[in-house]
Amino acid sequence: MMPHDRETTSSSITGNCPCPTNACKDNINSSLHIHSINLASNVSPCLEEEEEDQMQGPHETRRQQQQQQQQQKTPVRFSILRQSLRPVTLKFEDVGYSITLKQRGGNCISSSSHPKPSRAVLNRVSGVVRPGELLAMLGPSGSGKTTLLTALAGRLPGKISGKITYNGLPFSSSMKRKIGFVSQDDVLYPHLTVFETLTYAAFLRLPKKLTREEKIEQAELIIMELGLNRCRNSMVGGPLLRGVSGGERKRVSIGQEMLVNPSLLLLDEPTSGLDSTTAQRIVVTLRWLAKGGRAVITTIHQPSSRLYTMFDKVLVLSEGCPIYYGKSGLVMDYFGSIGYMPGFNYVNPADFLLDLANGVVPDTRQDDQTEFPGRPEHNDDKNAIRQFLVSSYKKNLYPALKDEICRTSIQALAADPARVASPRNYDNQWTTSWWLQFKVLLSRGLKERKHESYSGLRIFQVMSVSILSGLLWWHSGTIHIQDQVGLLFFFSIFWGFFPLFNAIFAFPQEQPMLKRERSSGLYRLSSYYFARMVGDLPMELVLPTIFVTVTYWMGGLKPSLTTFLLTLLIILFNVLVSQGLGLALGAILMDLKQATTLSSVMMLVFLLASGYYIQHIPPFIAWLKYMSFSHFCYKLLVGVQYSENELYECGAGGVRCRVMDNPAIEFLGIDDMGGSVAALAVMLVGYRLIAYFALRLRLPQ
Numbered sequence: 001m002m003p004h005d006r007e008t009t010s011s012s013i014t015g016n017c018p019c020p021t022n023a024c025k026d027n028i029n030s031s032l033h034i035h036s037i038n039l040a041s042n043v044s045p046c047l048e049e050e051e052e053d054q055m056q057g058p059h060e061t062r063r064q065q066q067q068q069q070q071q072q073k074t075p076v077r078f079s080i081l082r083q084s085l086r087p088v089t090l091k092f093e094d095v096g097y098s099i100t101l102k103q104r105g106g107n108c109i110s111s112s113s114h115p116k117p118s119r120a121v122l123n124r125v126s127g128v129v130r131p132g133e134l135l136a137m138l139g140p141s142g143s144g145k146t147t148l149l150t151a152l153a154g155r156l157p158g159k160i161s162g163k164i165t166y167n168g169l170p171f172s173s174s175m176k177r178k179i180g181f182v183s184q185d186d187v188l189y190p191h192l193t194v195f196e197t198l199t200y201a202a203f204l205r206l207p208k209k210l211t212r213e214e215k216i217e218q219a220e221l222i223i224m225e226l227g228l229n230r231c232r233n234s235m236v237g238g239p240l241l242r243g244v245s246g247g248e249r250k251r252v253s254i255g256q257e258m259l260v261n262p263s264l265l266l267l268d269e270p271t272s273g274l275d276s277t278t279a280q281r282i283v284v285t286l287r288w289l290a291k292g293g294r295a296v297i298t299t300i301h302q303p304s305s306r307l308y309t310m311f312d313k314v315l316v317l318s319e320g321c322p323i324y325y326g327k328s329g330l331v332m333d334y335f336g337s338i339g340y341m342p343g344f345n346y347v348n349p350a351d352f353l354l355d356l357a358n359g360v361v362p363d364t365r366q367d368d369q370t371e372f373p374g375r376p377e378h379n380d381d382k383n384a385i386r387q388f389l390v391s392s393y394k395k396n397l398y399p400a401l402k403d404e405i406c407r408t409s410i411q412a413l414a415a416d417p418a419r420v421a422s423p424r425n426y427d428n429q430w431t432t433s434w435w436l437q438f439k440v441l442l443s444r445g446l447k448e449r450k451h452e453s454y455s456g457l458r459i460f461q462v463m464s465v466s467i468l469s470g471l472l473w474w475h476s477g478t479i480h481i482q483d484q485v486g487l488l489f490f491f492s493i494f495w496g497f498f499p500l501f502n503a504i505f506a507f508p509q510e511q512p513m514l515k516r517e518r519s520s521g522l523y524r525l526s527s528y529y530f531a532r533m534v535g536d537l538p539m540e541l542v543l544p545t546i547f548v549t550v551t552y553w554m555g556g557l558k559p560s561l562t563t564f565l566l567t568l569l570i571i572l573f574n575v576l577v578s579q580g581l582g583l584a585l586g587a588i589l590m591d592l593k594q595a596t597t598l599s600s601v602m603m604l605v606f607l608l609a610s611g612y613y614i615q616h617i618p619p620f621i622a623w624l625k626y627m628s629f630s631h632f633c634y635k636l637l638v639g640v641q642y643s644e645n646e647l648y649e650c651g652a653g654g655v656r657c658r659v660m661d662n663p664a665i666e667f668l669g670i671d672d673m674g675g676s677v678a679a680l681a682v683m684l685v686g687y688r689l690i691a692y693f694a695l696r697l698r699l700p701q
């Protein structure tokens, strides 16, 4: 399984392999090529598949043999993960972080009777991780591991004290593209399959110079590497949709970040909830990634002893304070030197470390009569033990660590002349072009939302309302002009409400994914925004078109194709404006409850102020109608339906009246149609601009 082990065994055959891509032409790429053979031919598929193979009949086996032969004929693969393109040395010095307490008396660290308004979550934590090293952060739940990891990834909001540098430089927008961050909660699109998720990630993350096929190939390699082949075509799933298992989902998250070919990879509990074999497989992969010149940091809960031995360094936290930082193999010696020799029950050093970090020393050999100054006499005083461990760290390990940090600063500068020669190299451009980002995001959005957009329920909702209203207004005719005007008003209101409430969900629902991907600098906000707008269009326009077609002709409106088409155009215009308002409200508030409440109030105001229900609105509040897109839509609909000099039957015995004399139409006024179109156009652009800038403010730059 360990890829770098395979590398040594198969390098001898590189000379014979055909070189399929341009990328293979130079020396660097020929080393990628070496690895490709390993991955393509030597990677053992996941265990389940091997077992399945054994159970399959000869026909299946023959098919697989054919596939293998086919594979041998196809171009040999290479892996971008073979080597980090720009190794990064991460240093963190005396990192501190506090949170403000919202409620009084919630302080679990301070024993003071006067609770402080803030609580230290991290307290002067330091360390260095060089390319090629795998650092594990251990500590009890709540000890600050995730907080530190998030700080190191440059994603922690608020003020962080101390210093965090990457090759001696502070966090920058170019650095964020070199960091892979796997959070504890898997943020993935539930309706995409494993293969689709990783392929879209490859399209967005891998550099322009790779072709589409090469990017797909990289996604395939990751699938093989993480043992996801069996579930490659299963939906990822989420809280409301059953998909792949939790462990598989975690591996998909890791795979996504591996596709950045990160220089620095940070993982928050990547093995949680996994069986020990899969956990080991993941740590082996992390180790391999580290050996490819990356700095890898992972938090981990209770690693088994065989996992523990794979870590190069360990950082142990206890209530935000470090109690050990150093080589994983020296941990027992260190704690032995300060008076905590592990007893025979501690086969796993991680168990021993976690007990100590909790202030528990139940099974140590303290009967050796050696004096350890300061060591608490009573093993049941957890706070005293923790304090002793923290002060021992400060006395014994911290000075050497400071030295190491200092030395690393000088080495990092020497090892990275590119930075000195051309600091601007660091401000690199986007990995992919705007157009490619747009295309990928559009395709991904369409796939992810097709279930929602084309949901039978939604179609049923619109169709049933259209048929019902067609029946209610059945062949109304101008003789009942008031009813006809009512139908036009209903058009403007229904197609104001419906798109508005659908659009409100767009950004709040996608926020976690957007935050994650924007933090990694995957794409421009504008490419995402346009892809979203365009992706929503088909369904936003198809449903009202069907609705209007059915209801217009059933409702007996003017039987003129031109009038029908104009009516349809006005309603589609209204739909786009209303959708824009929904997007803006969603982006500003980013809270579904607040957004739906506010929009229902707004729509109610628009409904009342549009001029259909109340025709004598007091002048001091009459301006409200100018805020209402429904008012302009209603006015335009009436304007195209009736002409100024048109007559209609207004009484018994064939009495005819002017349309303009009808009180509702007279009050509305059907002059100045151009003004209404202009008002809607301003709203169409304005709401979308507001939504865009609100998103910019809300999301990481």
Ligand SMILES: Nc1ncnc2c1ncn2[C@@H]1O[C@H](COP(=O)(O)OP(=O)(O)OP(=O)(O)O)[C@@H](O)[C@H]1O
Residues within 6 Å of the ligand: 099, 121, 139, 140, 141, 142, 143, 144, 145, 146, 147, 148
């Ligand atoms: N934004 C926040 N608001 C309130 N408390 C916070 C916040 N961020 C961190 N904390 C607190 O800081 C402490 C450290 O949290 P953190 O998530 O870093 O711990 P952890 O070691 O990763 O825990 P676990 O292993 O359970 O994930 C916890 O007590 C947590 O409640």
